[in-house]
Amino acid sequence: MEQKRITLAELAKMVGGEVLGDPETEIVRLTDIEGAGPGAITFISNKNQVEKIISLQATACIVPQEVEGIDIPSIRVKNPILSATIIQNFLTTESFTPQGIHSTAQIGSGCEIPSHVSVGPMVVLGNKVKIGERVTLGPGVILGDGVAIDDDSVLSAHVTVQKNCVIGKRVIVQSGTVIGSDGFGYVPDENGNHIKRPHVGNVIIEDDVEIGANVCVDRATFGSTIIRKGTKIDNLVQVAHNVDIGERSLIVGQVGLAGSVKLGKGNVLGGQAAVKDHVQLGDHVIAAARSGITSNIASNSVVGGFPAGPHKEWLRASIAFSRIPDTIKEVRNLKKELESLKKIIEKLKESYND
Secondary structure (H helix, E strand, O other): OOOOOEEHHHHHHHHOOEEEOOOOOEEOEEOOOOOOOOOEEEEOOOHHHOHHHHOOOOOEEEEEOOOOOOOOOEEEEOOHHHHHHHHHHHHHOOOOOOOEEOOOOEEOOOOEOOOOOEEOOOOEEOOOOEEOOOOEEOOOOEEOOOOEEOOOOEEOOOOEEOOOOEEOOOOEEOOOOEEEEOOOOEEEOOOOOEEEOOOOOEEEEOOOOEEOOOOEEEOOOOOEEEEOOOOEEOOOOEEOOOOEEOOOOEEOOOOEEOOOOEEOOOOEEOOOOEEOOOOEEOOOOEEOOOOEEOOOEOOOOEEEOOOOEEHHHHHHHHHHHHOHHHHHHHHHHHHHHHHHHHHHHHHHHHHHHO
């Protein structure tokens, strides 16, 4: 990768910031404070970290708007972490260089593959697969019959996309993920045998979605399982058949979404949260880690616990739960004191009667 070089003034324009110091200062990389050195720009997230800049070895720093009077060349911005992310993406993103189709790849009949693609070793494409411009398929990727992948998408090693699934533009799928496997659907007969339901739908992944490693997205029983644009899914997530995930949602690791769950826009589900089948969440719902959501949730709610309820109530209940052992001890001590008082009262009664 050829190292990019850019001035502080150009970076400030990129993020809408204000330059402090020499605007012609040249930057080649972004690092954290500990890894900073010559040619590097680093960042602090709040003014309380200004002291860290004093012994800084970096060439420049991204700082919050309220920071003033520092010696190192800087860019002053409203959101340092966002600005650092934008700059790092610019400095590290390589332009697409097509590698063509590897000699060991197997291509089915009727496929549409442009010249500007990178198809790695041992890739297998079924029949009538359609690939857009600048698509990258890592080693061992498998695409079933009728799969369509739009421009600028990247599928890392050993991703499987099964028949008739559709992937939009600029989608990133990490290694080991399976898209379009059969959903978990069975109907018991009178003898207790589990009869498999055919899953004849597909999966649609819209533009700018990212899916982590070892995620499973099941095809629909009928219709489509849909992951809408801008959504980001962490590793080890289960998305069941006919789930519909709203735009720009964040799904953290080990979340489980049961069949026909529908999430609104901008949902955030913490790690290991689970949503019961056919449950609907409104827009901008936040669920704490390990939430068990068993009923519909209104828009703009913050929930936690199992079964999930208002987050503040869950926190109070959690605190109360942690106090139960001490409460039991107090109750036992009170019972002992009460028994002692009863004995004293009995003795007083006897003395009075005498």
